[in-house]
Amino acid sequence: GESVGLHLPTLSVQEGDNSIINCAYSNSASDYFIWYKQESGKGPQFIIDIRSNMDKRQGQRVTVLLNKTVKHLSLQIAATQPGDSAVYFCAEDRRAGGTSYGKLTFGQGTILTVHP
Amino acid sequence: EAQVTQNPRYLITVTGKKLTVTCSQNMNHEYMSWYRQDPGLGLRQIYYSMNVEVTDKGDVPEGYKVSRKEKRNFPLILESPSPNQTSLYFCASSPPDRAFDGYTFGSGTRLTVV
Numbered sequence: 001g002e003s004v005g006l007h008l009p010t011l012s013v014q015e016g017d018n019s020i021i022n023c024a025y026s027n028s029a030s031d032y033f034i035w036y037k038q039e040s041g042k043g044p045q046f047i048i049d050i051r052s053n054m055d056k057r058q059g060q061r062v063t064v065l066l067n068k069t070v071k072h073l074s075l076q077i078a079a080t081q082p083g084d085s086a087v088y089f090c091a092e093d094r095r096a097g098g099t100s101y102g103k104l105t106f107g108q109g110t111i112l113t114v115h116p
Numbered sequence: 117e118a119q120v121t122q123n124p125r126y127l128i129t130v131t132g133k134k135l136t137v138t139c140s141q142n143m144n145h146e147y148m149s150w151y152r153q154d155p156g157l158g159l160r161q162i163y164y165s166m167n168v169e170v171t172d173k174g175d176v177p178e179g180y181k182v183s184r185k186e187k188r189n190f191p192l193i194l195e196s197p198s199p200n201q202t203s204l205y206f207c208a209s210s211p212p213d214r215a216f217d218g219y220t221f222g223s224g225t226r227l228t229v230v
Contacts, residue, residue, distance in 0.1 A: 008156070034218050034219075036218070036221075041223075041224075042223060042224070043120075043206050043208075043221030043222055043223050043224050044159070044206070044208075044219075044221045045221070046218030046219070046220070049218055089158065089159065091159075103161060103164065103174065104149065104161065104208075104219060105161070105175075106151075106158045106159040106160070107158060108156070108157070108158040109158055
């Protein structure tokens with residue numbers, strides 16, 4: 001199988017629990033952040049994004065929090081389900097006036113395992 | 117269906133034999149990028165393109181070439197592959213100017229260089 005998950009942080013939760021996945025970003029000039037989910041054998045899949053002029057954004061069962069002071073992002077998944085089991089990556093981008101510079105930088109990822 | 121298509125999905129080749137991994141998107145996106153994914157290193161950007169005939173190096177461009185002659189295609193070329201280029205490769209595309217947008221990724225190409 002894939003060895004993408006080697007040495008990655010892991011989070012194990014029970015089905016129905018809430019999950020929180022954390023990410024530290026490096027570039028204080030980054031102003032756009034994205035969370036991706038990657039299942040085994042597949043490419044990263046967009047979950048939710050947030051711009052630096054916001055500190056919270058909510059989607060369906062997911063919430064992203066951004067703390068620019070400490071350069072920290074978190075992804076909260078409510079009522080976690082077995083289908084949420086995957087590797088989760090944060091990514092940072094720089095945009096000027098809504099237009100990307102094209103350089104998307106990924107964090108190393110966190111393995112989420114949801115037990116029935 | 118809107119998608120990014122990479123070919124081949126799997127490739128085993130020998131050191132020094134030139135190869136091309138193709139990437140095509142049907143969403144009329146301006147931005148396209150190539151990434152490699154290695155254990156413990158996450159996804160690292162190889163090259164990106166902001167539009168036709170506009171390309172730039174990412175974080176790990178050594179040993180790779182790209183071209184962007186048409187908006188929909190962004191092939192990745194390995195002129196002389198080496199074993200350290202064994203990796204999982206992803207192509208991605210995005211429009212540049214929507215306020216909230218993520219990149220759409222292909223399904224990946226697993227390359228082994230022996």
